[in-house]
Amino acid sequence: MALGFFHNCGTPRSRICVMEDGYHGDTIGTMSAGERGVFNQAYQPLLFGVDRLPFPAPGCEQATLHAFERFCLTGQVAALLIEPLILGAGGMRAYPASVLAALKEIAERHGTLLIADEVMTGWGRTGSLFACEQAGVAPDILCTSKGLTGGSLPLAATLCTAQIFDAHLSTDRRRTFFHSSSYTANPIACAAAVANLAVWNNEPVRERVGTLERMQREKLPRFEANPRFANVRQVGTITALDLVVPAGGYLSQVGPRLRAFFRARKLLIRPLGNIIYLMPPYCVTTADLDRAYDAIEEAAVCFAAGQL
Ligand SMILES: Cc1ncc(COP(=O)(O)O)c(C=O)c1O
Numbered sequence: 001m002a003l004g005f006f007h008n009c010g011t012p013r014s015r016i017c018v019m020e021d022g023y024h025g026d027t028i029g030t031m032s033a034g035e036r037g038v039f040n041q042a043y044q045p046l047l048f049g050v051d052r053l054p055f056p057a058p059g060c061e062q063a064t065l066h067a068f069e070r071f072c073l074t075g076q077v078a079a080l081l082i083e084p085l086i087l088g089a090g091g092m093r094a095y096p097a098s099v100l101a102a103l104k105e106i107a108e109r110h111g112t113l114l115i116a117d118e119v120m121t122g123w124g125r126t127g128s129l130f131a132c133e134q135a136g137v138a139p140d141i142l143c144t145s146k147g148l149t150g151g152s153l154p155l156a157a158t159l160c161t162a163q164i165f166d167a168h169l170s171t172d173r174r175r176t177f178f179h180s181s182s183y184t185a186n187p188i189a190c191a192a193a194v195a196n197l198a199v200w201n202n203e204p205v206r207e208r209v210g211t212l213e214r215m216q217r218e219k220l221p222r223f224e225a226n227p228r229f230a231n232v233r234q235v236g237t238i239t240a241l242d243l244v245v246p247a248g249g250y251l252s253q254v255g256p257r258l259r260a261f262f263r264a265r266k267l268l269i270r271p272l273g274n275i276i277y278l279m280p281p282y283c284v285t286t287a288d289l290d291r292a293y294d295a296i297e298e299a300a301v302c303f304a305a306g307q308l
Pocket of ligand 1: 023024025026083088089117118119120121145156
């Protein structure tokens with residue numbers, strides 16, 4: 001859509017800029033934009049090149065902003081595609097809202113569009129309805145899914161500004177936005193989304209999200225003080241922590257073992273290698289959370305004793 005916008009405006013641009021360790025899905029396009037690795041090695045010959053920004057780790061934020069500015073100066077960057085505030089599958093890596101705001105400011109100066117992939121972060125996950133709000137940023141294109149139907153039925157929506165919509169609106173059919181799929185606007189999925197919007201409008205969902213955020217925060221201090229864990233972090237309703245292991249990373253052997261350990265305790269916790277995260281449903285109870293955190297602590301004890 002971003003490329004189509006520039007094409008239809010008669011000023012074509014050919015590059016997409018993304019962030020290191022991003023994840024955006026499993027099509028050739030989204031795999032191209034995502035981090036490369038063993039997960040998409042088989043498709044490597046078909047993946048196209050993108051401009052990658054270094055992750056804005058603490059103290060390195062300027063390097064990210066400078067890299068983006070340099071890419072934008074080519075005049076070819078149609079869009080920056082980014083997961084706002086926290087990268088999900090790439091390791092639950094969080095970065096400050098101020099970086100997102102600064103990236104948007106640079107994008108605006110160069111006429112580059114900001115595509116916010118809010119597939120994971122949307123619908124209250126990071127504490128606000130959408131993560132971009134925390135940076136005071138309105139993206140040009142916003143991708144939403146998962147929470148759109150409260151996770152009940154599969155549905156995604158891609159929102160865009162009136163400017164982008166208008167660039168695709170014409171009696172000249174060559175300007176049409178031609179893309180959809182079999183189940184685009186599936187009526188049953190849309191009904192689920194409408195029902196979910198009614199819940200958001202009529203029930204105290206924001207308060208519930210705030211309560212969950214607080215409940216999660218209260219559980220973390222004991223892990224911050226536990227040397228078996230590192231990098232204890234929280235973004236809204238999401239918490240994550242790294243189990244300290246000799247060989248970490250997505251393919252760390254401990255990942256499947258942890259998953260089995262949790263499943264044996266009737267907990268659906270799916271670590272990213274040695275990175276354990278909790279992204280609970282908003283109806284979770286304190287007792288449920290206690291059970292999950294107790295199991296995480298127990299897993300670390302078992303790991304240290306060589307029993308996991
Ligand atoms: C940030 C993000 N973008 C995109 C996707 C992929 O969405 P879909 O499976 O609907 O293509 C995911 C899925 O986990 C995601 O977390």
